[in-house]
Amino acid sequence: MLITFEGIEGCGKTTQIGLLGDYLTGKGYSVVKTREPGGTGFGEALRELLLKKGMNVGPLCELLVFMAMRAQHVDEVILPAIKGGKIVLCDRFTDATYAYQGSGRKIDTGIIDTLNNMVTKGIRPNLTILLDIAVEKGLKRRAASSDMDRIEGEKISFHQKVKKAYDSMAQEDPKRFFIVDANLKIEAVHDLIKTKVNNTLKSYGI
Secondary structure (H helix, E strand, O other): OOEEOOOOOOOOOHHHHHHHHHHHHHHHOOEEEEEEEOOOOOHHHHHHHHOOOOOOOOHHHHHHHHHHHHHHHHHHHHHHHOOOOOEEEEEOOOOHHHHHHHHHHOOOOOHHHHHHHHHHHHOOOOEEEEEOOOHHHHHHHHHOOOOOOOOOOOHHHHHHEEEHHHHHHHHHOOOOOHHHHHOOOHHHHHHHHHHHHHHHHHOOOO
16 A cells, blocks of 8 residues: 655655554554655665755756656565555655646646656555645745755745645545645644544555
């Protein structure tokens, strides 16, 4: 099973993945927590370079590097874990590409479709948890935690396009997306996610 977490910067994905991972492990499930960009030795090395502040990276180059990392990530981590009956919790996946490179960078979605189909080998999330928060609040949270990377430091108009894309995708695929108000307290968000995930696992007979 593949459960992905999506949302704008500062929405709390990392925190919620950690809490859910601990919860599921405590229930006896075998869990793999991973992230994009990154997730492998190759991917983490490229992530550091790709997100470096001040680095000049064109939109198409950015997309292709993301896809190269995803190809390795799927082959090395996600696909083996799913075949092994594990639950994969992934911080960002294919939806992020449509939001950031498609909407934010204005790359044609047809190009993204083709590349995603190549590198994911047909893998789609069983559930996508979208943590919803206003752009201004999310960026304020993110800026308070540590230095912002190249993409996080984009203009607010860029992040507004990203959020709009996420909202549209969630509306178009309500069976897969579960929207959670990220303004709630951490434990309240976790409780909502736990309930949804438990119901999803039950529906798949897991």
